[in-house]
Amino acid sequence: MKKLLAAFIGSMALAAAPVAVSAEATKELKVAYDSDPVTLDIHEQLSGGILQLSHMTFDPLIRWTKDLGFEPRLAESWERVDENTMRFTLRKGVKFHSGNEFTAEDVKFTFDRLKESQDFEAIFKPFSGINVIDDYTFELVTSEPYPLLLNTATYIFPLDSEFYSGKTEDGKDKGAILKHGNSFASENLSGTGPYTVSERRQGVRVEFERFDDYWDTESPGNVGKIVLTPIKEDNTRVSALLSGGVDFIAPVPPNDLDRIKRDKNANLVTMSGTRIIIFHMNQERVEAFKNPKVRQAIAYAINQEGIAEKIMKGFATPASQLSPAGYQGHNENLKPRFDVAKAQQLMKEAGYEDGFTITMMSPNNRYVNDDKIAQAAAAMLARINIKVDLKTLPKAQYWPEYDNRAADMMLIGWHADTEDSANFYEFLTFCPDADTGSGQYNAGNYCNPEIDALVQKANVETDLDKRSAMLQEVEQRLYDDAAFVPLHWQDLAWASKKNVNIEPVLNVMNFPYLGDLVVE
Amino acid sequence: MLAFLVQRISQAFLVMFVISVIAFAIQDGLGDPLQEMVGMSVSAEEREAIREELGLNDPMVLQYLRFAGKAIQGDLGNSYFYSKPTLEVIAEHLPATLELVIGASLIIIFLSVPIGVYAAIRPQAWLSKFFMGVSTVGISIPVFLTAIVLIQLFSIGVTVTWFPVDTGWGQWLNEALSTEGGLPSYGRGDDLVHLFGTWESGFFSSDGWMHLVLPSVSLASIMLPLFIRLIRAEMMEVLQSDYIRYARAKGLSAGRINFLHALKNTMLPVITVGGVQIGIMVAYTILTETVFQWPGVGLMFLEAITRSDIPLIVAYLMVVGLIFVVTNTLVDLLYGLVNPTVKLTGKKA
Numbered sequence: 001m002k003k004l005l006a007a008f009i010g011s012m013a014l015a016a017a018p019v020a021v022s023a024e025a026t027k028e029l030k031v032a033y034d035s036d037p038v039t040l041d042i043h044e045q046l047s048g049g050i051l052q053l054s055h056m057t058f059d060p061l062i063r064w065t066k067d068l069g070f071e072p073r074l075a076e077s078w079e080r081v082d083e084n085t086m087r088f089t090l091r092k093g094v095k096f097h098s099g100n101e102f103t104a105e106d107v108k109f110t111f112d113r114l115k116e117s118q119d120f121e122a123i124f125k126p127f128s129g130i131n132v133i134d135d136y137t138f139e140l141v142t143s144e145p146y147p148l149l150l151n152t153a154t155y156i157f158p159l160d161s162e163f164y165s166g167k168t169e170d171g172k173d174k175g176a177i178l179k180h181g182n183s184f185a186s187e188n189l190s191g192t193g194p195y196t197v198s199e200r201r202q203g204v205r206v207e208f209e210r211f212d213d214y215w216d217t218e219s220p221g222n223v224g225k226i227v228l229t230p231i232k233e234d235n236t237r238v239s240a241l242l243s244g245g246v247d248f249i250a251p252v253p254p255n256d257l258d259r260i261k262r263d264k265n266a267n268l269v270t271m272s273g274t275r276i277i278i279f280h281m282n283q284e285r286v287e288a289f290k291n292p293k294v295r296q297a298i299a300y301a302i303n304q305e306g307i308a309e310k311i312m313k314g315f316a317t318p319a320s321q322l323s324p325a326g327y328q329g330h331n332e333n334l335k336p337r338f339d340v341a342k343a344q345q346l347m348k349e350a351g352y353e354d355g356f357t358i359t360m361m362s363p364n365n366r367y368v369n370d371d372k373i374a375q376a377a378a379a380m381l382a383r384i385n386i387k388v389d390l391k392t393l394p395k396a397q398y399w400p401e402y403d404n405r406a407a408d409m410m411l412i413g414w415h416a417d418t419e420d421s422a423n424f425y426e427f428l429t430f431c432p433d434a435d436t437g438s439g440q441y442n443a444g445n446y447c448n449p450e451i452d453a454l455v456q457k458a459n460v461e462t463d464l465d466k467r468s469a470m471l472q473e474v475e476q477r478l479y480d481d482a483a484f485v486p487l488h489w490q491d492l493a494w495a496s497k498k499n500v501n502i503e504p505v506l507n508v509m510n511f512p513y514l515g516d517l518v519v520e
Numbered sequence: 521m522l523a524f525l526v527q528r529i530s531q532a533f534l535v536m537f538v539i540s541v542i543a544f545a546i547q548d549g550l551g552d553p554l555q556e557m558v559g560m561s562v563s564a565e566e567r568e569a570i571r572e573e574l575g576l577n578d579p580m581v582l583q584y585l586r587f588a589g590k591a592i593q594g595d596l597g598n599s600y601f602y603s604k605p606t607l608e609v610i611a612e613h614l615p616a617t618l619e620l621v622i623g624a625s626l627i628i629i630f631l632s633v634p635i636g637v638y639a640a641i642r643p644q645a646w647l648s649k650f651f652m653g654v655s656t657v658g659i660s661i662p663v664f665l666t667a668i669v670l671i672q673l674f675s676i677g678v679t680v681t682w683f684p685v686d687t688g689w690g691q692w693l694n695e696a697l698s699t700e701g702g703l704p705s706y707g708r709g710d711d712l713v714h715l716f717g718t719w720e721s722g723f724f725s726s727d728g729w730m731h732l733v734l735p736s737v738s739l740a741s742i743m744l745p746l747f748i749r750l751i752r753a754e755m756m757e758v759l760q761s762d763y764i765r766y767a768r769a770k771g772l773s774a775g776r777i778n779f780l781h782a783l784k785n786t787m788l789p790v791i792t793v794g795g796v797q798i799g800i801m802v803a804y805t806i807l808t809e810t811v812f813q814w815p816g817v818g819l820m821f822l823e824a825i826t827r828s829d830i831p832l833i834v835a836y837l838m839v840v841g842l843i844f845v846v847t848n849t850l851v852d853l854l855y856g857l858v859n860p861t862v863k864l865t866g867k868k869a
Contacts, residue, residue: 032706038556038601046559118566119559179557179570182603201612202602203823204815205707229707231813232823235668236706240813243675243705365826396551396828403564417561427561437563 025210025224027519029500030246032237036206036230040197041185042157043177046119046417048510055511056208056226057097058157058191059216061088061107062150066507068326068419070150074102074158074192083145083462084128088153090136094215096160098190104138109161109175111140117177122437123152123417145462151418160190194221194515205229214515221516238495241266247500247519250512252493254315254368260495269503272317273492273510274324275415276424277367279360279377279485280444286358286408289444293350295482300343301384302377304336308488311372316488321475322414322424324489326508328464329421329471334479343384355385361407362390363398368490374411377487402443410443413490419509421471425455429483446483524852532845539841540591543834544584551828553600574600587834596838597831601824606835608718610817615719616708617805617816623736624801628744633783636751640759641778643752652752655745663804667738667811674734677701704731706813735812742804743797750793754786788859795851799844 037053038045054060061075075088094102111130114120128143142149164175164185174184189197192215195208208226229246231237234253240246242263252260252268260268281289281298288294304318320336323329347353362374371392378388388409393401402410416423431447432439438452451474458470478484492510496502499520505513553576554567571577575586587597596606639648672678680697683690704727711725722728758764759782767777806818813819817836824832 118562122561180574180600180603181598186603203820229813231706233810233813236811236813239671239676239705243701245705394551394826396555396826399555400552434564440564
């Protein structure tokens with residue numbers, strides 16, 4: 001009877017308002033990632049896992065498309081008012097999980113909170129403020145012309161300001177961001193996204209349920225419930241998919257790619273990624289590294305293609321620069337330059353024909369096959385008479401060593417949070433400066449103020465063609481100078497059962513838009 | 521009895537004190553807990569501020585005293601990752617591990633006793649030789665390998681095509697050697713029943729039992745051979761003793777001699793070893809739980825190490841130390857039940 005009544009009321013509602021017919025979201029999806037979200041507060045940590053959660057439970061103002069363009073989400077349209085200001089118009093009739101109406105005030109609340117977040121404030125530093133014009137219009141203002149304004153807008157996932165304001169029963173501020181200890185926001189969530197969190201046991205499982213009043217009725221997504229289980233062990237994660245225990249896994253370890261490809265019930269998607277893996281050569285620790293010829297010799301001695309093919313099993317794109325294809329700084333002319341004879345000759349010219357001994361460090365559980373890459377690189381350097389003492393460490397111990405610059409060559413992987421070339425330079429090749437924080441991960445102590453100035457200039461250039469030319473010049477100069485040794489961009493891989501159509505919702509940023517996922 | 525318990529409780533405190541000191545002393549080698557808490561692009565200054573807030577910059581002695589002061593009141597600190605009291609986190613994960621250990625123990629008890637006894641009574645039978653052979657192999661295979669093979673065979677399934685399909689026997693062999701798969705390969709399933717406190721049990725649903733099968737078989741695989749061999753060896757020794765021969769001469773039935781008189785005395789050393797092994801089993805659950813993504817304390821501990829979640833590591837080690845002391849105490853008490861001639865306080869060595 002109740003059902004009948006509900007159906008009746010439902011049909012009345014249908015008759016009353018012309019509602020777009022959305023796909024019936026009834027499918028259940030079991031997902032296994034290598035970890036579950038650390039917290040439900042999307043401003044507590046800037047990490048892949050949290051961004052994946054953000055895209056499931058919140059919506060950004062705009063989001064990246066597959067080809068690195070932008071598509072409107074909560075912001076319907078945007079226009080430049082002057083060179084420091086961008087005006088956004090918001091979608092109307094969007095509801096938060098709590099039932100509250102979404103307005104520009106929520107965007108302001110979110111923006112202010114982002115500026116306070118330790119992890120996000122660096123990204124939002126160029127912004128000087130936000131002007132709310134009316135309920136559905138606001139302006140983002142930067143202190144200088146900022147070409148990456150839209151890139152940054154993809155990080156604004158509006159929070160429900162009413163939900164996160166006020167005090168909890170024990171008198172704590174609901175909006176507080178706490179790095180450790182429990183906050184209201186780390187356990188409760190209200191966004192505009194396709195899913196709500198219905199149950200969560202940290203480290204064991206998270207359950208998501210489709211939000212009934214989700215604004216995007218045109219989304220083809222038909223998944224009504226998602227159960228996310230963290231499975232850290234690569235082998236177990238793959239087994240869970242092959243045995244039918246889960247429908248979708250990520251990441252797929254390179255060693256199991258063939259196994260999944262061969263399985264007739266599984267579906268594998270791979271993509272060239274944007275995370276660059278490089279070695280820094282510390283000029284402060286090793287006198288020889290100050291000589292560009294020695295650095296070039298090392299760059300010539302390392303066989304990127306060999307590493308990508310043999311060690312990464314083809315699961316990497318050999319790199320000669322920091323910016324991956326599709327980024328503004330990507331310079332087509334730069335090619336990997338493996339040539340042992342040339343390397344030996346350069347060593348000779350530099351007066352180091354007999355070579356020298358250096359130390360090298362690498363993590364062994366942070367990047368795909370990181371320790372094996374370091375071993376291979378050490379073997380390659382032996383051919384130009386550089387003897388390497390290699391030490392590999394688990395990541396928890398590696399980063400403190402990295403901060404101390406504890407070895408002559410250190411391996412690091414970097415993904416640009418802004419999806420833009422300049423981020424690479426700012427962290428990896430800028431002259432290290434403890435006060436401004438620039439060059440924070442520049443373990444080579446490479447310093448070329450001219451290049452830094454060029455990047456700074458590009459950072460206020462809003463003409464994207466001009467900017468692109470500048471950044472490509474930066475790549476060229478870093479390449480000529482052999483400021484570091486680029487290795488490869490790590491590929492990405494996901495796998496699912498055949499009936500789960502993952503390909504359309506995946507992207508190179510590795511946040512699957514699961515709200516739009518179609519399960520047959 | 522009372523003196524014995526007092527002695528054991530003071531021992532427990534000593535053990536836990538020593539463990540906490542050691543755990544504290546090695547924490548510097550475990551890495552930087554901040555790495556898991558903040559994103560890569562967070563500035564050095566802010567990292568320093570968080571470190572200061574957490575008290576990580578204080579001298580080690582001061583940190584230990586602060587920890588010990590709270591520990592005496594039963595507060596072992598908060599986990600960095602879970603943002604909850606460490607004991608609460610352990611209490612949430614412990615039931616899963618206990619159920620796994622219970623599952624494995626059941627397999628061990630119900631298989632090792634009959635097989636061990638049989639192999640002792642009929643040492644020459646081919647079946648005994650087969651069991652002993654298999655157990656030698658079993659004891660030398662690492663538990664994660666067993667686990668991976670079990671998953672491949674019984675979760676994913678194997679299709680064998682080694683033999684010619686067109687012959688009857690080939691087809692039959694192919695089918696006989698192929699497996700269907702279908703058993704769950706990870707986790708505890710969705711069908712958990714809440715018992716009390718933090719105990720969510722999988723014992724009350726078929727789905728829960730199905731999830732328990734492979735993990736407990738792999739966990740048991742490492743201990744089972746040991747117990748079979750131990751029971752066999754002890755039983756054979758007992759069977760040689762005078763009172764058994766006398767009982768035989770008296771004309772008692774074989775069943776009564778073997779299972780009442782001989783087995784009882786066989787079990788004494790088995791219980792001792794068993795008590796110690798339960799502690800070791802907790803350690804082996806780390807491997808088993810990792811392969812099967814079993815949400816117990818073993819997996820929790822391993823992840824705490826990769827995250828440098830020092831408070832949780834320290835608390836776990838202390839709890840495990842406590843478990844060891846408690847099981848050993850229980851074993852000593854059981855001793856008295858099985859063999860009344862053993863005096864508790866007398867055996868100080």
